[in-house]
Amino acid sequence: MSSSRQGDSRRGGGGYRDRSPDRNRPRDRDGDRYSNNRSGRDYRDSRDGRDNRDGRDYRGGRGDVRDDRDGRDSFRDSPRYSAAEREKERSPVRSSARADDKNGNESMDVDKSSAPPARKVPISLEELIKQKEQEKQALEKPKFMTKEQRAELALERRAQEVEALRKTQELERQQRAEFDSKARAEVHDNNRYSYDSRINTRDRYDRDRSARSAGGSRKDTAADSDLSASGIVLGGKEIDLVKKKYMGIEEKERKIRKRNDKKFVFDWNADDDTSRDLNPIYTHRHSAQLYGRGHFAGIDVKDHQGRDQFYDKLVASRRTEAEVARAGELGDLAAQKERKVNYADRHWTEKPLDQMRDRDWRIFKEDFNISCKGGSIPNPMRRWGESNIDPKILEVIEKIGYTEPTPIQRQAIPIGLQNRDIIGIAETGSGKTASFLIPMLQFIFDLPKLNEQNMVHGPYALIMAPTRELAQQIEQETIKFAAPLGFNCVSIVGGHAMEEQSFNLRNGAEIIIATPGRLKDCLDRRMLVLNQCTYVVMDEADRMIDMGFEADVNFILDALPVSNLKPDTDDAEDASKMTMAIDEDSGKKYRQTTMFSATMPAAVERLAKRYLRRPAVVTIGTAGQAVETVEQRVEMVTDDNKKKNRLMDLLKGQFAPPIIVFVNQKKSCDMLAKMISSSGLKATTLHGGKSQEQRELALSQLKNGKSEVLVATDVAGRGIDVQNVSLVVNYDMAKNIEDYTHRIGRTGRAGRSGVAVTFLSSYDTDVYYDLKQMLTKSTLATVPAELRNHEAAMTKGGVGGRRRGNDEF
Numbered sequence: 001m002s003s004s005r006q007g008d009s010r011r012g013g014g015g016y017r018d019r020s021p022d023r024n025r026p027r028d029r030d031g032d033r034y035s036n037n038r039s040g041r042d043y044r045d046s047r048d049g050r051d052n053r054d055g056r057d058y059r060g061g062r063g064d065v066r067d068d069r070d071g072r073d074s075f076r077d078s079p080r081y082s083a084a085e086r087e088k089e090r091s092p093v094r095s096s097a098r099a100d101d102k103n104g105n106e107s108m109d110v111d112k113s114s115a116p117p118a119r120k121v122p123i124s125l126e127e128l129i130k131q132k133e134q135e136k137q138a139l140e141k142p143k144f145m146t147k148e149q150r151a152e153l154a155l156e157r158r159a160q161e162v163e164a165l166r167k168t169q170e171l172e173r174q175q176r177a178e179f180d181s182k183a184r185a186e187v188h189d190n191n192r193y194s195y196d197s198r199i200n201t202r203d204r205y206d207r208d209r210s211a212r213s214a215g216g217s218r219k220d221t222a223a224d225s226d227l228s229a230s231g232i233v234l235g236g237k238e239i240d241l242v243k244k245k246y247m248g249i250e251e252k253e254r255k256i257r258k259r260n261d262k263k264f265v266f267d268w269n270a271d272d273d274t275s276r277d278l279n280p281i282y283t284h285r286h287s288a289q290l291y292g293r294g295h296f297a298g299i300d301v302k303d304h305q306g307r308d309q310f311y312d313k314l315v316a317s318r319r320t321e322a323e324v325a326r327a328g329e330l331g332d333l334a335a336q337k338e339r340k341v342n343y344a345d346r347h348w349t350e351k352p353l354d355q356m357r358d359r360d361w362r363i364f365k366e367d368f369n370i371s372c373k374g375g376s377i378p379n380p381m382r383r384w385g386e387s388n389i390d391p392k393i394l395e396v397i398e399k400i401g402y403t404e405p406t407p408i409q410r411q412a413i414p415i416g417l418q419n420r421d422i423i424g425i426a427e428t429g430s431g432k433t434a435s436f437l438i439p440m441l442q443f444i445f446d447l448p449k450l451n452e453q454n455m456v457h458g459p460y461a462l463i464m465a466p467t468r469e470l471a472q473q474i475e476q477e478t479i480k481f482a483a484p485l486g487f488n489c490v491s492i493v494g495g496h497a498m499e500e501q502s503f504n505l506r507n508g509a510e511i512i513i514a515t516p517g518r519l520k521d522c523l524d525r526r527m528l529v530l531n532q533c534t535y536v537v538m539d540e541a542d543r544m545i546d547m548g549f550e551a552d553v554n555f556i557l558d559a560l561p562v563s564n565l566k567p568d569t570d571d572a573e574d575a576s577k578m579t580m581a582i583d584e585d586s587g588k589k590y591r592q593t594t595m596f597s598a599t600m601p602a603a604v605e606r607l608a609k610r611y612l613r614r615p616a617v618v619t620i621g622t623a624g625q626a627v628e629t630v631e632q633r634v635e636m637v638t639d640d641n642k643k644k645n646r647l648m649d650l651l652k653g654q655f656a657p658p659i660i661v662f663v664n665q666k667k668s669c670d671m672l673a674k675m676i677s678s679s680g681l682k683a684t685t686l687h688g689g690k691s692q693e694q695r696e697l698a699l700s701q702l703k704n705g706k707s708e709v710l711v712a713t714d715v716a717g718r719g720i721d722v723q724n725v726s727l728v729v730n731y732d733m734a735k736n737i738e739d740y741t742h743r744i745g746r747t748g749r750a751g752r753s754g755v756a757v758t759f760l761s762s763y764d765t766d767v768y769y770d771l772k773q774m775l776t777k778s779t780l781a782t783v784p785a786e787l788r789n790h791e792a793a794m795t796k797g798g799v800g801g802r803r804r805g806n807d808e809f
């Protein structure tokens with residue numbers, strides 16, 4: 001036996017022959033077979049004397065060697081294969097014994113010390129046992145496996161599992177089929193086609209069909225057929241329950257109620273109604289049946305009343321006296337409570353002031369369309385007499401004939417009396433002038449009387465207006481109130497000589513009404529100082545900015561004393577702090593600044609932010625909305641001649657004078673006035689090209705009826721209050737919607753009705769959108785089809801109106 005074999009690789013080395021010098025040495029004692037097989041395997045010697053320990057066939061030469069894959073034998077033959085190595089191989093002493101794993105890899109050394117003797121001497125029994133022991137230990141040691149080997153092993157194991165499962169399923173299927181055929185045979189034998197079975201069959205059919213139509217999975221159908229196969233027949237609801245239990249509850253889609261849905265939608269489905277399942281009487285819903293008069297739903301009402309009385313009597317007869325008394329008491333209490341509730345819920349008009357609750361004040365504000373913004377806003381005023389206005393002022397109000405306050409007056413006056421800054425927005429002709437005049441008069445009332453000493457410090461109050469006419473009109477209105485109270489008021493407007501105005505100021509004036517341009521001139525020339533001016537009103541503030549007066553307004557407001565400026569804190573909303581005098585001796589108060597207009601575009605905010613402190617914003621109705629008492633008509637007339645003819649038709653028609661016609665150009669004013677005059681109507685003009693005298697004359701003629709038609713530019717568009725104007729014609733459409741609102745507001749004032757006719761042309765596309773919106777909002781207007789469908793009316797066009805200088809009109 002040759003012991004030169006070292007592992008698998010060398011084992012079958014291609015044509016490897018034992019080159020050992022022991023090659024010809026007797027192999028063992030019994031010839032060429034070594035029977036003392038250590039591993040129990042057949043260790044036959046190969047022809048070339050090598051032993052075959054792993055039982056493989058090594059008998060063949062090169063051609064018989066099957067497991068030489070790495071060609072190491074050739075390496076061995078190579079010169080690099082050192083002599084020492086060869087010697088080692090040839091050595092009869094096996095330096096190490098290697099145990100091969102089943103893949104033929106050399107895995108571990110067995111034991112170097114247990115190397116057999118060089119001579120072929122059979123090992124002792126002890127050695128053999130020891131060796132065997134070692135081999136056993138080696139086998140028990142954990143073996144390293146490559147990834148591929150592990151994967152192979154796993155696949156093998158999986159294949160076995162699958163096979164086992166397949167076998168079990170096959171067995172089950174066979175059993176089921178057997179059971180099925182048996183059951184069918186039984187049913188067939190009995191030949192029973194009872195009603196139930198038919199129903200069940202139909203149920204099954206329906207179930208299958210619904211499962212198929214609902215795209216139900218094959219699994220469901222299979223499950224059903226399994227159940228049917230097992231003889232258990234389930235109804236639709238039972239199947240649903242089973243599904244719900246094992247497949248989870250089906251989430252029902254929640255019905256979302258849309259805001260504008262008129263119909264009340266319950267938050268449950270009709271299918272959820274289980275009353276039918278609980279009680280069969282619900283299957284057929286009963287509908288009300290009426291059997292003539294006195295009967296309802298098949299019941300005789302009279303009969304029932306009679307029965308009720310019978311039962312009442314019965315119950316009464318059984319009551320004790322104490323019970324009857326108690327019932328009476330309870331009845332009285334209930335009636336008392338009801339009376340109390342009814343009394344508390346009376347309309348605000350029936351209640352005294354001290355019984356007004358928050359709810360009543362809310363109703364009150366809703367009744368007058370009052371909305372407010374800002375902190376600590378006082379309740380509105382219901383009647384003049386209920387306010388904190390000085391009785392003397394109330395007397396004047398009564399004399400003037402203002403029996404009831406207008407909505408803006410109801411809310412703005414109480415705020416003004418608290419010395420709060422206000423932004424008041426209310427429709428044209430709604431009495432805004434009195435809204436700021438009355439608190440202003442009250443404010444001045446609490447200040448020291450103007451005398452020789454203090455009149456040099458200037459007025460107590462200042463009212464600014466964009467146009468001369470408006471300033472003069474406010475002056476007239478103020479005089480109505482102030483004169484009986486002994487207050488002086490002077491207007492400072494352009495068009496009049498400075499000297500004249502200076503003369504008017506000689507006796508001092510508590511109130512100055514001015515246009516910003518002229519007032520600035522006066523301040524520049526030191527004709528006037530504003531050292532004690534603490535009450536400022538900006539009427540039509542938006543118009544002042546629009547006319548380019550912002551810088552002048554800023555100049556004037558900056559000329560006011562700063563020592564009495566309100567703090568920009570919550571104190572500015574505290575009535576008790578704002579009404580008290582800052583200086584006890586002089587009686588000086590905090591400065592109060594107010595703004596009023598029918599329109600309040602964003603540009604005004606700049607001014608408000610700079611000069612107003614925590615203002616209360618009072619809005620009546622919707623800001624910028626035209627007065628509801630005016631019927632707005634729009635006519636699409638582009639041709640100039642047609643316009644003229646249409647105007648004449650209107651003027652000669654049903655409308656009684658005074659009538660105001662608005663145009664955009666001064667020259668159109670004169671031209672139209674001539675045309676109107678030639679037709680026999682008395683017409684005057686009002687525009688910026690006229691002298692102040694002519695302007696005032698034209699306005700006064702219209703007011704006193706000497707003139708029937710006033711043809712004017714936007715100079716007369718704002719604030720001008722002419723009584724009973726029946727018609728306003730926009731011969732040219734205003735350049736922006738704010739001007740349009742103010743123009744048409746010359747009619748339908750103080751609750752009266754009026755008509756506004758506007759000629760619209762293709763040059764006015766910039767305002768189409770806003771005009772359409774305004775007409776749509778009004779209940780007294782119709783939008784002509786040409787405007788409604790015009791492209792320019794679909795989206796907002798140009799921004800605002802043109803910025804015009806004072807002298808443009």
Ligand SMILES: Nc1ncnc2c1ncn2[C@@H]1O[C@H](COP(=O)(O)OP(=O)(O)OP(=O)(O)O)[C@@H](O)[C@H]1O
Pocket residue numbers: 401402403404405406409426427428429430431432433434597598718719720721745749750
């Ligand atoms: N409480 C009242 N009762 C009756 N008439 C009133 C009352 N208050 C004001 N008026 C009258 O209503 C008319 C319009 O008032 P005012 O000019 O103050 O309105 P306005 O809101 O300032 O209008 P505009 O926005 O056009 O300037 C005036 O003739 C005025 O005398």
